Amino acid sequence: MTRFINQLKEGENKFKKRSKIIKFGLYLSLLIIFGKVFYLQIIDNEKPLKFARQEEKPLNVAGERGEIRDSDGTPLAVSEPVPSIHINPGDVKDKPYYLKKLSKILNMSKKTLSKKLTSRKQFVYIKRHATFEEAEKIKKLNLTLKKLGYTQLGIQIEQKRVYPEGHMAGQVLGHTSKYDLIGLEGIEKKYDRYLKGEEKTIKIYKDGRGKIITKNITESDKAKKGHNITLTIKSNWQMILEDVLAAQVKKANALNGYGVIMNPKTGEIYAMVSYPFFNPNSYSQENHNYKKNLPIWKTFEPGSVMKSVLVASALNARVIEEHSILDCENGERRIGDHTIHDINKRGKSNITEILVYSSNICASKIADKMPNEVYHNYLTSRFGFGKKTKIDVPGEAKGKVLQPEKWGDIERANIAFGQGIAVSSIQLAQAVSIIANGGNFVEPYLVRSIDSSNGKNIWKRKYTRGNRVLRYETSKKMRRMLRTVVERGAKRARIKGVSVSGKTGTAQKVVNGKYSKNNIVSMIGFLPSENPQLVAVITIDEPKGQNAYGGVWAAPVFRDAMEKIWLNEDNAEKLANNDSIPSFIGIGKREAIRIAETKKMKIRIHGNGFVQRQDPIAGEKYELNDEIRLFLEPGI
Structure with missing residues (x-):
């Protein structure tokens, strides 16, 4: 019995020892846990968040x-x-x-x-x-x-x-x-x-x-x-041209229409229109073809408007004079196996009459007076056809001008009156600006400046005078002759109260390498004739009906849009300059004095001839009693 009791006591002692060990282990574990919690909460309180959160894709x-x-x-x-x-x-x-x-x-x-x-x-x-x-x-x-x-x-x-x-x-x-x-x-x-x-x-x-x-x-x-x-876009001018052009395209039941209004001296684009219109707010629902900026993207054979460039080149190359007489052969000329026709049949005519009556025959004869390389050089290197104008918007086409070694007699004749050559409206606007501004090359552009969100200027377009393309006298003669064209020929382009210079054109469209029955018609022009401030190029693609000519469809668009801009805007010359210094580049001494007197600006003239440089440059604000220095050199 005693032995049994001793065994029970021995077992109880062992149990107590084990209990103590277990209790110690529990206390030690709790102590470690509390210590860890204290460390994480107080000492390193960011660590739980690192465990709890996981970084996702930013x-x-x-x-x-x-x-x-x-x-x-x-x-x-x-x-x-x-x-x-x-x-x-x-x-x-x-x-x-x-x-x-x-x-x-x-x-x-x-x-x-x-x-x-x-x-x-x-x-x-x-x-x-x-x-x-x-x-x-x-x-x-x-x-x-x-x-x-x-x-x-x-x-x-x-x-x-x-x-x-x-x-x-x-x-x-x-x-x-x-x-x-x-x-x-x-x-x-x-x-x-x-x-x-x-x-x-x-x-x-x-x-x-x-x-x-x-x-x-x-x-x-x-x-x-x-x-x-x-x-550089002027919204009110843009809307005027859009409204007038859209109405005419609908009236003509044409495929599309497009136009440009440009400052011939600075290259600023005031309006650039393509119809049918494109609404960028709903671009995914719009016809993809309507996205195209037609004045820079679409090229076409321009027809008779190119006679302006032809005559300017020939005058400048001194192969003709303003009063030169050529025989238009009563409306029919044979060149090899081909026959060239004129709608207005005439005999001997001077250069102004050739432009007024738009003679293809006499245009071909003017081209014959220049070597192929010379006229090709005028078209490409001087006027910029066959090259991009580098206007600051994507999608520009460079057009096409056949290399001079590939010109035969008929190819040269076709190019003279605007066939066999592909141009864009912006290229035409550039070329007409050169004729209008006194003969200097000008680059068209759309962006005037870039500014940060807080108003700090990042970049601003600066005016730089382009290379001389035509002598000032050539430009002056062209302005005068093209004014006569509007007064006697393209009468639908006349605007009451202001002189207008211009030329219309009609060309058959090429389809699958052959000329079709459909025409593309144009009007190029500028105003006022004496001191051009605005250039416009209007094109309508495939007007329907028998009278599908530039004078019928494109000229009225030029007239209606430019009239509203010029007369309804209280004289666009004042609006365009708006207390800014005008461009005197390319003009003669007398004309510079006249402009300065009209604008009540002080000028100081250095040298003789035509203005080659001015200080301050065009576009800067004119302050009372400022003096504009003009540096003249003899014409070339």
Whole structure:
């Protein structure tokens, strides 16, 4: 019995020892845990977050895209804030409830919503570019979801590209991609690197349960806004030309129409129109062909408007004089196996009459007086045909001028009256500007300046005098002769109260290598004849009817648009200069004095001949009592 009791006591002692060991172990474990908690909470309080959260794919936040403005600062392309609705589909438990509510609020089909809510992605846009009214309804829904313990929807503010004036200058402006706002066409594409805002990366995390933790974007996180671009386009002039051209194209039942209005001295483009119009606000629904900026993209055989370039070249090369007489052979001339015809049959005519009555026969004879290489040089190296003008918008075509060694007698004759050569409207505007401005080369352009979002100027177009293409006397003679063309020939282009110089053209369209029955018609012109301030080129493609001529369809567009601009704008010469110093480049001493007296500006003349350089340059603001220094040299 005693032995049994001793055994029980021995077992009890062992149990007590074991209990003590276990208790010690428990106390030690608790001590370690408390110590660790104390360390994490007080000493290294960031570490639990590092364990709890996991970094996800970062969110790239784009800065607001800069504005595109017209010459007066009116916005033509802007970025506006819009709400986008998003969620983590994995957090959605009661999908039927979400489908019912969201389909009603966002006006979306349950089928579309179901695909989004069953996505395996952790971040899904339910609706991008929603309305603010819809966003407010989502906020109210979120209050209900919170009470139910359901996952709330996120609202993210994004940028949407908006074109306030709709289709106005749509092909010039181009457009961006819908969501990423990357420039895809026009100015938006050409100057994308200036317009786009600076991109900023925001890190996104999810907690230990996989729930997305979005970081609030602070001022320091916000990306910088892009630069603003100011164009040379005058919105009111653009709208005038758009309205007049569209009405005429519809009246003619033509395929399309396009036009350019340009400053012949500086190269500024005041209006650039393509019809049918293109609205960049709805670019995905627009006809793809309507995106094309026709004045720079489309090339065509210009017809008789090229006789202006021919005569200017021949006068400058001194192979003809203004009063030279040529025989137009009563409307028919044989060249090899080909016969050239004139609509207006005439005999002997002077150069002005050849332009007035648009003689193809005498044009071919003028071309015969110049070696092929000489006239080719005038067309390409001097006037710029067959080359891009380098205008600051994408999509420009360079046209085509046959190499001189490939000119036979008939090829030379065709080129003389505007066939067998392909040009664009912007090239014609450049060439006519050279004739009008005194003979200097000029580059057309659309962008005047680039400024940062805080108004600091980044870049500004500076006027530089181009190389001399024609002698000033040649330009002066051409202005006079082309004025007579309008007064006696292209009468539908006349404008009461201002002198107009110009030339119309009609050419058969080439289809599959052969001339078709359809015409493309044009009008080139400038005003006022004595001191040209505006150049315009108008083209209408395939006007229907028997009288499908430039004088019938293109000339009235020139007249109606330029008349409204010139007369209704209280004299465009004043508006164009607007207290700015005019360009005296290329004009003679007497004419410079007359312009200065008219504008009540002080000038100091150095030398004789024609103005080669001026200080200050054209375009700068004229202050009272300023003196403009003009440096003249003999004509060449």
